[in-house]
Amino acid sequence: MEPKYKRILLKVSGEALAGDKKTGLNYDVITDICKSIKKCVDEGVQVAIVVGGGNYWRGRSSGAMDRTRADHIGMLATAMNALALADVLESLGCIVRVQTAILMQQVAEPYIRNRAVRHLEKGRVVIFGCGTGNPFFSTDTAASLRAVEIQADIFLKATLVDGVYDKDPHKFDDAKKYDKLTFTQVISEELGVMDSTAAAMCRDNGMKMLVFDLSRPDNIYDAVMGENIGTVVAEN
Numbered sequence: 158m159e160p161k162y163k164r165i166l167l168k169v170s171g172e173a174l175a176g177d178k179k180t181g182l183n184y185d186v187i188t189d190i191c192k193s194i195k196k197c198v199d200e201g202v203q204v205a206i207v208v209g210g211g212n213y214w215r216g217r218s219s220g221a222m223d224r225t226r227a228d229h230i231g232m233l234a235t236a237m238n239a240l241a242l243a244d245v246l247e248s249l250g251c252i253v254r255v256q257t258a259i260l261m262q263q264v265a266e267p268y269i270r271n272r273a274v275r276h277l278e279k280g281r282v283v284i285f286g287c288g289t290g291n292p293f294f295s296t297d298t299a300a301s302l303r304a305v306e307i308q309a310d311i312f313l314k315a316t317l318v319d320g321v322y323d324k325d326p327h328k329f330d331d332a333k334k335y336d337k338l339t340f341t342q343v344i345s346e347e348l349g350v351m352d353s354t355a356a357a358m359c360r361d362n363g364m365k366m367l368v369f370d371l372s373r374p375d376n377i378y379d380a381v382m383g384e385n386i387g388t389v390v391a392e393n
Contacts, residue, residue, distance in 0.1 A: 161383030164203040164277060166304035167194070167313045168297065171211035171238055173371050180212055182241050186374075191245040193377040194282065198251055202381050203277040205307055206284045207300035208242060210234030228292035232259055235296060239286035240264065252281045258290030258299070270306050277307065297351040301358035312364055313380055314351070315371035320388035321350045337389045340366075350390075359390070366390040 169190065176183035197204055213234035214227075236257055243253040254276045255265040265286060266272065276283045288299040297314075304312040318326055319334070323346070326332040340360035344353050350368055359366055369376050369387030376386055 158382060160197070160200045160202050160381050162202065162310040162381055164307065164309050165197070165205070165311055165313050165381060166300060166307065166309040167204060167206045167315060167377065168300035169206060169208050169242070169315050169371070170296075170317070171209040171213065171234065172317065173315060174208070174238055174241065175212035182212065182238075184245065187241060187245050188249075189374040190371065190377070191242065191249055191251075193374040194246065195249045195251055196375075196378045197381045198280065198282060200381070201280075203280070204282045205273065205277060205303065205309065206239075206242065206282065207288075207296060207303055208235055208238040208284065208286065209296040210238060213237065225292040228288075228294075229259075232287040232290070235288060236261065236265065236286040239284045242284055243282075246282055252279075253284060254281050255284045255286060258285070258287040274307055295352050295355060297355040298358060301351075301355040301364065304364050305358065305362045309364070312359065312366040313377065314366055314368045315377065316350075316368055317370070317372065319370035319386075321348055321368050321390065323348065325349075335388050337391070339392050340390055341392065343390060350388075360392050363392065 174182055174187055176186035210231045214231045239255045243255050246253045256268040257265045258268045260267050273283050285303050288296050321335045322332040324332045340356045343356045367380055367387050367389055
């Protein structure tokens with residue numbers, strides 16, 4: 158069976174890396190995620206990853222701190238997560254490159270789009286840290302931007318729920334799950350799966366997104382192979 162997608166952009170939240178601990182890093186959880194990623198690589202899929210930083214820091218909930226500085230702290234949190242993912246993937250036999258949107262050349266390459274694409278073409282996993290490098294932009298927006306820049310076939314958004322719902326399924330028993338919807342609906346109905354900037358980026362550039370549950374890490378592999386999971390979001 159051939160993979161459905163040749164090049165993917167996978168967004169992994171920081172919270173997912175913490176597992177039940179809620180904060181910090183849970184290496185058992187990270188290893189399970191990375192094993193699924195390696196299965197994709199072994200199938201010849203080109204894998205790029207954007208990682209969040211919510212297991213360490215959330216700029217928008219930092220209280221009285223200046224928003225720009227709070228967001229900078231959040232970007233550094235994503236760099237730590239990127240290095241942790243890289244370490245586990247390398248231990249499994251993957252060749253990995255970490256690129257950051259803020260210069261930190263002792264630990265990572267600077268983000269250069271053409272270099273990232275070349276790494277992917279050579280079968281290396283590329284992990285993008287530090288979001289877009291700018292405050293006021295979420296890591297969802299960074300993931301949407303990188304997906305468009307590297308011309309990914311699909312943006313895989315791994316979350317803590319099994320798709321997109323009309324309201325929070327953890328709070329409402331009558332929440333309705335969507336099988337398919339558009340980015341215009343995500344924005345107009347304020348569905349909360351991603352911020353409006355990220356949704357508009359995907360919509361305006363024809364990017365397709367699949368939202369699925371990461372509590373079963375093999376869903377990454379299943380998504381790449383074209384299994385019917387999660388919610389597909391596409392404008393057309």
